[in-house]
Amino acid sequence: MGVFEGMRRKDVVTWNVMINSFIEHERYGNGLQLFEHLVSNEMNVDDTTVLIATKAIKYFKDLNKAKQVYEFTVKKGMKMSPSLLNSLGDMFFKCGDVESALLIFKQVKMKSLQVMTWNIMIDGYAENGRYEEAWKIFQKLCNEKVQFDETTWVCVTKVIVGMNNLESARNLYKQILQSGIEITSILANSLMIMFSKCGDVETSKLIFKHLKVKNVIVYSTMIDCLAENKSYQEALQIFEHMKNNNIPFNDITLVCVTKAIIGLNDMEKARD
Template sequence: MTKPFFSTKNLCSDHFGLLLQKCMKAKTLQPGRQVHAMLVTTGTEINTVSLNSKLVGVYASCGDVRSARLVLAKTGNPNVFALNWMISASAFHGFCEEAVGMSRERLVPDLVTWNAMISGFAQSHRAVEAMKLFQDMLVAGIRPNHVTVTGLLPVCGLMGSIRRGKEIQCLIYRMGFDANVFVASALIDMYSKCGSVKDAKNVFDQIPAKNVASWNAMIGCYGKHSMVDSSIQLFERMQEEGIWANQVTLISVLSACSHGGLVEKGELGGGLTLKVPDFIFSDSLGSQKNGRKERKILKRREIEIIA
């Protein structure tokens, strides 16, 4: 039996509420379940909207949609906090219709709710429904934020619609989100998926303070379109500017080489240095067999892995 991580002695409902808030913030499911169990075993009143809402928040934030749903069903009149958590978790984990139905039946959706539903449909590869939700959001008078557009850009990529993507980009510029490096990186990825390397490069060049995510997005774009030389040159430029590669970078570079047939043929140019820990290199390769093969080729071509 798992030992409780705290003592219930002298704890009242307010204390339990604070503990649930901490579990929710840290997204720790097991301690949250322990608090729930102790609420029951100690006889502490849990049929309150406040405590039940926090319990919904704990389970929803940890991805346990079933438990969150059960607690919500026992709450006579759940507050907006609990409903938003339930809608967000349902959408994020693929229960899209349930999320939309709940939002329409039980509350007036706010920005957080709309963003969760849009992202949920996007992650479920249901692009048309995600775009329709965005239109409904605008009709409802809700002003989008950077989270909204970051969730919408993959939708444009799924649809392969540059026109939609450019419409979202215009919205991004109008609302001043273009300075957000994560929004810009999502734009690069969208244009890459839509087949426009030129538009992706234009976005990349306009980012004032590039981070590893933006470099990775552009390196990945070149790789996706078999522009191996451009991918490796950009990677080298990234390192020259002092940006350390991460696992995503390495995967992007190896993928670019693979798309161009260079890894299989052993034709990678010499002198390329990957400034990443060796364990990241190992984790980036698909299997031990492929790892041995690619490591042998990289060593032969003087590509150095710095541990």
């Protein structure tokens, strides 16, 4: 910060680096204040500056500031690059304004939208509880044989959890396997949660079993899935396996284990 303040000339790149540094260190308020300082003093700002500022607004979920930033981009006549379009749309979704997000995306012909944009739309609908609309978009993309990436599949698992539809969960898993995409720990984690929430913890267990590389997140999720489905003893057995094999665990793991212990105690009390 001292080096930055000592610089006599600060161009837009310098400002962007400084704002981004605040955001990366989770000092969102400072980053947003610096952006607002640039705007109020009519200093040089480009689309990268706006893109960085949207990260802070998404963190605060401040709809008023979201609208101000969008109005600023329109006033400045900024070109809507795919990255800026995605950031602004995602910003409105995160702030709970679905209609404004859709208006931004409607500025581009639907056929030219990238898979990243579709992912934001599916996830945005899901985050705002509009699962059926998210599902319709996914089905439309399937019919058009759009090439999905891992993020798409992860987003759609959230949609299915919201719909609580086991049949859709099984069809999605089949579709993923047929696509040939690698089942990474990230995707496996989402699938395990999806099946567990839809009442099929057995499939969650199979996904966990077949995953070659398991990290602490996957282990924690499996313990939580079992605890949520009242398989408390199995949940604790996995934790014992972690300890016996020196597999690291974290605070989230312990929270999940605690849930299993409480559930097991309650079950034993009910039997008594």
